[in-house]
Amino acid sequence: MSIVFYEKERLFKLDTPNTSYIMGIVDEEKFLAHVYYGEKLSDHRAGYLLRTQEGPFVPSVNNRDRIAFLDSFPMEYAAHGIGDCRESCISIRTLGGNTALSLNYVSHEIKRGKAPFGEMPASFGRENECSVLEILCEDSVTGLQMILQYGVFEDADVITRSIRVVNQGTEDIYLTKVYSACLDMDNREFESITLHGSWARERHIQSLPVSRMKHTVESLRGETSHQDHPFMALKTPGTTQETGEVYAMHFVYSGNFRVQVQTDPYEQIRMVMGINPEDFCWKLAPGAQFQAPEVVMTYSGEGLGKMTRSFHDFYRKHLIRGEYRDKKRPILINNWEATYFNFDADKLIAIAREASGLGIEMLVMDDGWFGNRFDDNRALGDWVVNEQKLNGGLKYLVDEVNKLGMKFGIWFEPEMISPDSDLYRAHPDWAIAISGREPGLARNQYVLDLTRKEVRDHVYESVAKVLRGANIEYVKWDMNRPLSDIGSATLPADQMGEFYHRYVLGVYEMQERLTKEFPHLLLENCSGGGARFDPGMLFYSPQIWCSDDTDAVERLKIQEGTALIYPLSTMGAHVSDCPNHVLHRTVPFETRGYVALAGTFGYELDVTRIPEEDRRQIPEQTAMYHKYNDLVREGDYYRIASYAENHYFDCWGVVSKDKAEALYTFIQVLNRPNYHSRRIRLKGLDPEKTYRIEGEESTYLGELLMKAGINIPNPEGDFRGRLIHLTEC
Ligand code: GLA
Secondary structure (H helix, E strand, O other), X not given: OOEEEEOOOOEEEEEOOOEEEEEEEEOOOOEEEEEEEEEOOOOOOOHHHHOXXXXXXXXXXXXXXXXXXXXXOOEOOOEOOOOOOOOOOEEEEEOOOOOOXXXXXXXXXXXXXXXXXXXXXXXOEOOOOEEEEEEEEEEOOOOEEEEEEEEEEOOOOEEEEEEXXXXXXXXXXXXEEEEEEEEEEOOOOOEEEEEEOOOOOOOEEEEEEOOOOOEEEEOOOOOOOOXXXXXXXXXXXXXXXXXXXXXXXXXXXXXXXXXXXXXXXXXXXXXXXXXXXXXXXXXXXXXXXXXXXEEEEXXXXXXXXXXXXXXXXXXXXXXXXXOOOOOOOOOEEEOHHHHOOOOOHXXXXXXXXXXXXXXXXXXXXXXXXXOOOOOOOOOOOOOOEOOOOOOOHHHHHHHHHHHOOOEEEEEEOOOEEOOOOHHHHHOHHHEOOEOOEOOOOEOXXXXXXXXXXXXXXXXXXXXXXXXXXXXXXXXXXXXXXXXXXXXXXXXXXXXXXXXXXXXXXXXXXXXXXXXXXXXXXXXEEOEOOEOOOOHHHHXXXXXXXXXXXXXXXXXXXXXXXXXXXXXXXXXXXXEEOOOOOOOOOOXXXXXXXXXXXXXOOEEEOOOOOOOHHHHOOHHHHHHHHHHHHHHHHHOEEEEEEOHHHHOXXXXXXXXXXXXXXXXXXXXXXXXXXOOOEEEEOOOOOOOOOEEEEOOOOOEEEHHHHHHOOEEXXXXXXXXXXXXXXXXXX
C-alpha cells in the first residue's frame, strides 16, 4: 500500500518506488504538519522532527506564543491571516470583509486508483498503479472545508497535489487565493531551476540561488506564456545530471499561475504553486465548491536526469490520452513557412504531390484558408472555407491529397475574433473587453469571451462543421495573443475575478468536446509557437508546437529546456527552409533533420522549391524517422552536453527501456580550429551489455562506453551533426 495512516503517531506516509513523503497531525487543534519528503524511508516514525516535544512550543502548552508557533511551523498547507506570515496558500474574503482562516484536520480517506477531475485536466491511473489520499480539513469559524488531495503512484516517483474547497457555511465566501501545493522544508541550501523566454526563444533554462527574497515565476497573460513556465525545481548546490537532490513541481494548468520559493528567518524553505492570485476571486455560495488544478511533484536523489525521466514516464503514462499517445505520428508537411497566406488549392496539391513521393505522410494547411483571410489582419472567427483560394472546396482538396496517399490536417485559431470579421460585426460583445474601455489589439485581433457558453458553442460548432465536412485527420489549434482588458458582458461584477480561470475551463471544455467527437483526430496545440506548452494541454493533445523558431541551432536551447520536463514525443519539431525565417541562418539540411528527429518530426517548407540537394535527402530523413521514432518516443532521455552552457556543442541520447538500443545525437554548433576530436561519455547503457555502434565492426562493453566514452572526430564546418546508434549484440 503506497499510502498508510499510522493512527498512534498520527502520521501519514506516502511511498513511491524511491521516495517517501510524511506529514502529521499535531496538537489538540489538529494542525497538519509537513514532516519529510525525500529518499525512501522504511520507518515512518519521523514525527520527532517537528520538535513538538522540545519545550512548550505547541499552542496547547504555550498559547502565549501561538503566533510564533504558526509563523515557523512546517505547514502542510498554509492558511492566511492567523499568524503564519510566510506566503500563504489560501485566503478568503467573507461578507464581513475578513480574510483569515484556519486549517485543521477532521478526517481522511484513502482510495485505490485515480480518475481525472472532470472539467479540468489531471493525471489518472488504475487501481494497481496508484492511490489517492483525501484529507478533510476545516475552518470552524466560516465553515469552509478544504480537502487536500494527494495522488501517489507506484510506477513513478511522483506525488500529485491539489485541493477542493467547499463552502459549508451559510454565507457567500470569496476565495481570493488557492494554491494547489505547498512544500515546507527545513535547513537546506538550494538553487532553483526555472524556464523563461520570449516568442521564438521559449523555455530557456535558468538557475539562481534561493535566498531570503521571494523568488516568483508567474503568468498574468491568461495562458502559460512564452515568457515564464509553471515549473520550478530546487536542487542542492553542485547537482549534476546524475547526482544531487532535486525537488520539482510542475503545474497541470494552462492559465495564470504562480510558483514561488522563499527562505524564512529559520532557513526553512517554503515552495508553493497554484493559480495566480492576482486578479483571481472566486465566489463560493453556500454549498458550492472549487476544484484547484493539479501539481505534479517529484523528488530525485540522483540529479536532474532522474527528475526528467520521472516526468517523462509519468506524462506518457498518466496524463496524455488518445490513440496517438503510443503511436508513431504521421510525418507532416506544413505550408506556413512555405507559403504564408499566399496559396491556393493547386499550390497545396503541388506540395502534397512532391511530398508524397519523398515519404511525407500528411499535408497540413495552415492559416489563411477561411473567410477573407488574405493576411493576418482579418477574418478570425469566420471559419468558412474561402473558395476563391480553395477552388473546388475543402472536400475536393482533402480528397485530392488523400488520393496521393497522404492524410490531411488543418489549422484553426478558435479562441480569436478579428475586428474585421463577420463574427465581430454580428457579435461585438463576444470579444473580451471592459465596458467603456477600448481593448488592446495584438496581431490585430481580440480574444473571444469563452466564459460564455453560447460563444463556446458557436465556435465549437463552426470548427466541428468544417471537420465533419471532409476527411481531416489532424488539427493544429493555435492561440496567437495573450489575454488583456479582462471584462465580460455577462459575468456579474462580483464574479469578474473568476474570468481568467473560467476562460481556461472554457478552452478545456472545447478541446474535450473535440477529442470526444473526433477520437481519431491528432490534435496539436500551439500558441504563437510555444506559449501554451504545458501539461494541461497535453491532456488533450499528445503534441504541442514548441516554437515558431525553427532554426536548428536555436532549437537546441528550446528543446533542451522543453525536454527537461516533457517527453520528446510531445515536442512539435520541423525541418524548415534556410536561410531560416526567424534567424536568417543557414544550417545544413542534415543537421536540421537530426534536431527535428528529437521531436515529432515534420517539414515546414515548400518542397517544390527547396534546393535539389536538400530535397534528395528527404527520403533518407523520413526513413530515419521511421527507424528511430519508437526509441525516441518511448525511450529514456539522457542529457550529455548542453550547447546553452558550453556554447560549442550539444549532445543527448535516448535509450530503450530494456537498454538493448540507444541513439545519441551530437551537434557541433561551432567548430574549433586545430581540434582533433571530442570525447563523449555515453549515458544510460547497461554496463554489462555489449554494444555495436552502427557503421563500425568493433563491439564495446557498455561500461567502457559510459566510463571512458567515445571519440567524435571534429567535423568540417559549423552546425554539423552526427547520430550514434547502438544495438546490443
Ligand atoms: C502562429 C503559429 C505558426 C502559424 C501562425 C499562423 O504563429 O505558431 O506556426 O500557424 O500562427 O498565423
